[in-house]
Amino acid sequence: MSGKPKIAVYKLSSCAGCQLEFLNLEPVLLDVVGALDISYFVMAKRDNAPGPYDIGFVEGAVTCGEEIAKLKAARRDCKTLVALGSCACFGGLPSIKNWEPQREVEARVYSELWAIHSTKAYGIDQYVPVDAYLRGCPIDKGELVELIKNCLLGAAPAWRFPAVCTECKIKENVCLLIYENKPCMGPVTAAGCGALCPTYGKPCEGCRGPAHDANAPSLARIFGDLGLNAADVTRYFRKYAGTTPAFQEGAEAL
Amino acid sequence: MAVAKVSERWAAMSLVPKEEVGLLVDGLARHYQVIGPKQKGKAFVLEKLASGQELRLDYQTSILPPRKALIRPRETMFSFHDNQVETVQDAGPQVLFGLHPCDVHALTLLDQVFSLEYEDPYYAARRQQTYVVALNCTTVGENCFCYLMGTGPTLRDGYDLLLTDLGNEYLVEVGSDAGEELLRHLSLRPAPRVRVVEKEKRLDQVRRQFRQQMEVTEMREVLAGSYNHPAWRELAKDCLGCGNCTMVCPTCFCFQVKDQLELDLNHGQRVREWDSCLLWDYSLVALGHNFRPQLETRLKQRLYHKLYYYEDQIGTPGCVGCGRCVTNCPAGIHPLEVVARLKGE
Amino acid sequence: MANPYQPAPVKILAVQRETYDTTTYTMAFTDPDRQAAYRFAPGQFNMLTVFGLGEAPISISSDAEDRASFQHTIRHVGRVTNAIQRMGVGDTLWVRGPYGNGWPLAQMEGRNVLVVAGGIGLAPLRPVIYYLLNHPEKFNRAEILYGARTPADMLFSNQLLQWQTEKVKVRLTVDQVPNGDAWAHRVGVVTTLFQEMDSQPANTLVVTCGPEIMMRFVVKGLMERGFEASQIYVSLERRMNCGISKCGKCQLGPKYVCRDGPVFAFAELTLLPEPVLV
Numbered sequence: 001m002s003g004k005p006k007i008a009v010y011k012l013s014s015c016a017g018c019q020l021e022f023l024n025l026e027p028v029l030l031d032v033v034g035a036l037d038i039s040y041f042v043m044a045k046r047d048n049a050p051g052p053y054d055i056g057f058v059e060g061a062v063t064c065g066e067e068i069a070k071l072k073a074a075r076r077d078c079k080t081l082v083a084l085g086s087c088a089c090f091g092g093l094p095s096i097k098n099w100e101p102q103r104e105v106e107a108r109v110y111s112e113l114w115a116i117h118s119t120k121a122y123g124i125d126q127y128v129p130v131d132a133y134l135r136g137c138p139i140d141k142g143e144l145v146e147l148i149k150n151c152l153l154g155a156a157p158a159w160r161f162p163a164v165c166t167e168c169k170i171k172e173n174v175c176l177l178i179y180e181n182k183p184c185m186g187p188v189t190a191a192g193c194g195a196l197c198p199t200y201g202k203p204c205e206g207c208r209g210p211a212h213d214a215n216a217p218s219l220a221r222i223f224g225d226l227g228l229n230a231a232d233v234t235r236y237f238r239k240y241a242g243t244t245p246a247f248q249e250g251a252e253a254l
Numbered sequence: 255m256a257v258a259k260v261s262e263r264w265a266a267m268s269l270v271p272k273e274e275v276g277l278l279v280d281g282l283a284r285h286y287q288v289i290g291p292k293q294k295g296k297a298f299v300l301e302k303l304a305s306g307q308e309l310r311l312d313y314q315t316s317i318l319p320p321r322k323a324l325i326r327p328r329e330t331m332f333s334f335h336d337n338q339v340e341t342v343q344d345a346g347p348q349v350l351f352g353l354h355p356c357d358v359h360a361l362t363l364l365d366q367v368f369s370l371e372y373e374d375p376y377y378a379a380r381r382q383q384t385y386v387v388a389l390n391c392t393t394v395g396e397n398c399f400c401y402l403m404g405t406g407p408t409l410r411d412g413y414d415l416l417l418t419d420l421g422n423e424y425l426v427e428v429g430s431d432a433g434e435e436l437l438r439h440l441s442l443r444p445a446p447r448v449r450v451v452e453k454e455k456r457l458d459q460v461r462r463q464f465r466q467q468m469e470v471t472e473m474r475e476v477l478a479g480s481y482n483h484p485a486w487r488e489l490a491k492d493c494l495g496c497g498n499c500t501m502v503c504p505t506c507f508c509f510q511v512k513d514q515l516e517l518d519l520n521h522g523q524r525v526r527e528w529d530s531c532l533l534w535d536y537s538l539v540a541l542g543h544n545f546r547p548q549l550e551t552r553l554k555q556r557l558y559h560k561l562y563y564y565e566d567q568i569g570t571p572g573c574v575g576c577g578r579c580v581t582n583c584p585a586g587i588h589p590l591e592v593v594a595r596l597k598g599e
Numbered sequence: 600m601a602n603p604y605q606p607a608p609v610k611i612l613a614v615q616r617e618t619y620d621t622t623t624y625t626m627a628f629t630d631p632d633r634q635a636a637y638r639f640a641p642g643q644f645n646m647l648t649v650f651g652l653g654e655a656p657i658s659i660s661s662d663a664e665d666r667a668s669f670q671h672t673i674r675h676v677g678r679v680t681n682a683i684q685r686m687g688v689g690d691t692l693w694v695r696g697p698y699g700n701g702w703p704l705a706q707m708e709g710r711n712v713l714v715v716a717g718g719i720g721l722a723p724l725r726p727v728i729y730y731l732l733n734h735p736e737k738f739n740r741a742e743i744l745y746g747a748r749t750p751a752d753m754l755f756s757n758q759l760l761q762w763q764t765e766k767v768k769v770r771l772t773v774d775q776v777p778n779g780d781a782w783a784h785r786v787g788v789v790t791t792l793f794q795e796m797d798s799q800p801a802n803t804l805v806v807t808c809g810p811e812i813m814m815r816f817v818v819k820g821l822m823e824r825g826f827e828a829s830q831i832y833v834s835l836e837r838r839m840n841c842g843i844s845k846c847g848k849c850q851l852g853p854k855y856v857c858r859d860g861p862v863f864a865f866a867e868l869t870l871l872p873e874p875v876l877v
């Protein structure tokens with residue numbers, strides 16, 4: 001990569017919260033801006049340069065045909081394509097609609113259905129090859145900076161995705177599952193967030209998707225033992241990453 | 255160094271009234287960092303005590319074991335920049351206050367792991383400045399099985415000072431020169447002989463509270479012939495592979511090493527973090543081969559290491575019966591129950 | 600106190616491209632005293648650092664009697680090894696070692712030696728071959744069987760046939776020959792060479808290194824031909840983060856591959872509860 005890498009940030013169906021994390025990098029924002037040429041970032045700047053770019057960050061799930069076209073153009077324009085956040089990684093929150101008939105879901109939100117041509121919500125790798133994934137709702141800023149550094153070094157990030165429990169234990173949080181009998185997705189969810197929610201007393205919701213080799217059916221059975229019915233358990237596993245094979249197994253376990 | 259050699263001149267014992275035990279912490283805190291049990295929600299943690307008032311010697315067990323004071327969950331080994339390397343050492347004198355016998359045993363195991371052949375300089379530097387004030391157990395926790403492992407509920411060595419709850423006061427015994435040094439910072443009154451007799455009586459009562467489920471030697475025998483037992487596949491259906499058991503284990507020591515680089519791509523640190531054999535990529539090598547890709551093989555690795563291999567490595571089982579893995583396993587996997595199942599019970 | 604985790608700087612003296620993804624680097628410690636004092640046994644490995652990317656265990660591939668420098672033959676497949684690929688003569692790497700045990704050279708005295716290597720597995724065996732060539736009096740006869748995926752994947756291709764002497768026979772094979780490549784040797788996996796090899800079980804010591812799956816078939820094939828587990832030595836690959844039996848990753852039963860290996864008598868591996876190479 002000669003000179004500063006050119007960066008593009010795209011938005012599909014999303015809340016823009018992950019893009020916002022870019023701007024929330026305050027302590028190192030100027031260093032990041034110094035290391036990169038932010039060429040295309042509609043939310044952050046007025047003048048946006050056309051491609052090609054070195055690294056493209058795509059935020060959001062793909063939920064309609066127009067977005068598929070936009071995504072394919074992004075793939076053509078970017079040497080490295082990064083899924084920015086859980087929506088882009090595996091559908092995220094929008095994917096909760098995937099298990100109901102499309103027309104019923106549309107009717108619940110929109111009145112003029114003739115204008116709506118939505119698809120099921122998927123992560124971007126359903127349509128294009130993806131080079132790196134930044135999980136989370138929203139993404140973890142530390143991981144974003146880590147990815148940028150690795151791009152500058154020309155290396156693949158050495159990430160591991162064990163369960164959130166590993167980070168939760170290191171913080172010595174009192175286990176919500178064991179001490180409070182609260183349904184916590186930590187044992188099957190990918191770490192990297194620093195066990196953010198459990199640290200503040202809130203059970204993990206699984207926003208970062210499955211940990212490596214997660215045993216979702218076992219956790220589903222544990223949730224059942226806590227008194228959750230099968231439909232509740234299914235909802236837990238489909239909240240962010242129901243499209244992933246591991247959480248699909250969890251959703252269908254009871 | 256807190257290696258205890260009990261000799262006659264340390265036979266003198268002292269007493270501390272229960273309400274004054276916090277003052278011991280305060281007395282020591284003037285000279286050392288004192289790490290002891292304090293409450294956190296419904297559980298307890300071993301942490302730096304801001305004052306003796308935080309001390310909770312009625313704790314059963316802590317979330318993380320005391321090893322965190324010797325090899326931190328994440329620590330910098332050295333920093334580097336512009337082709338220069340500087341070792342980072344942050345050891346300072348510390349007192350681990352109120353450790354139960356199982357945890358003291360675990361430290362003596364780790365002492366061997368971190369010194370065999372190559373000495374780990376970070377562990378060694380901290381250990382040399384670590385004093386152990388142990389606490390005999392006078393109650394038995396729900397998941398405790400130290401008696402079975404021969405690591406509790408009472409302690410014979412490995413401590414600098416040893417406390418025993420006698421009801422209204424603690425009996426204080428000295429186990430090393432370092433323990434005497436600690437005592438010099440405190441003013442305690444000597445214990446009359448009857449109180450020492452009472453200690454033995456109380457500890458006998460505690461020992462009787464344990465159910466002797468099986469012998470340690472038997473565990474090893476059972477495991478020796480059970481590697482391909484079908485029960486493992488069933489256990490792996492329950493095991494979450496979350497790594498909780500290893501994080502909270504007082505004798506686990508695995509770590510991963512990685513470099514942390516600043517955005518200038520020049521300054522950085524080599525850091526190490528606790529690792530776990532339960533994690534999928536623990537045995538993954540560069541070309542992508544994974545030597546333990548199935549959860550079943552990783553679960554076996556953990557239990558075989560604790561109850562079988564550890565003994566070949568340093569002469570004692572790697573499990574001290576603290577029960578933390580049992581308490582913290584969402585799937586309720588209990589090492590003793592696993593062995594019982596393998597045995598066909 | 601000397602910190603065993605802290606590497607020392609090494610300068611790259613020469614770069615020899617072996618295959619499209621493998622390179623041999625000749626290097627020496629920048630501190631001449633350190634280099635002069637540096638000794639390794641064939642089969643041992645070093646930990647190589649590229650600061651910022653990390654550390655990787657790499658076996659030493661040069662002649663142990665060459666004291667001026669040492670060599671690593673590196674396949675560029677990871678963060679550290681990919682970064683090394685971008686380095687050239689005069690660049691600085693950081694190294695600590697050597698670690699682990701070595702091949703059982705002393706046991707070769709008066710015996711026949713069978714070397715079986717697959718792919719990159721020839722790298723840790725090359726120091727053994729140098730030893731055999733340097734000391735023809737230290738063994739009876741030797742045979743080297745080497746297999747790679749294609750002719751272009753052969754390491755040390757300009758050396759391989761030069762290793763043949765009166766006492767050393769070299770046999771080569773490749774899994775496949777892409778159209779148009781010249782190839783005058785066998786085609787097939789390395790174990791196909793067993794059919795034509797001269798080595799017999801009696802009084803022979805086997806040393807083998809290669810991918811796990813290859814070694815599994817080598818061990819199986821040899822045992823079917825009457826070789827005993829105690830005659831066969833294998834070099835194992837495991838994840839290593841420290842090289843000095845602390846990080847725990849490379850544990851295999853009670854053994855640490857970094858300390859008790861990487862070379863093991865296959866007989867000792869068969870005693871472990873966890874199956875290895877079977």
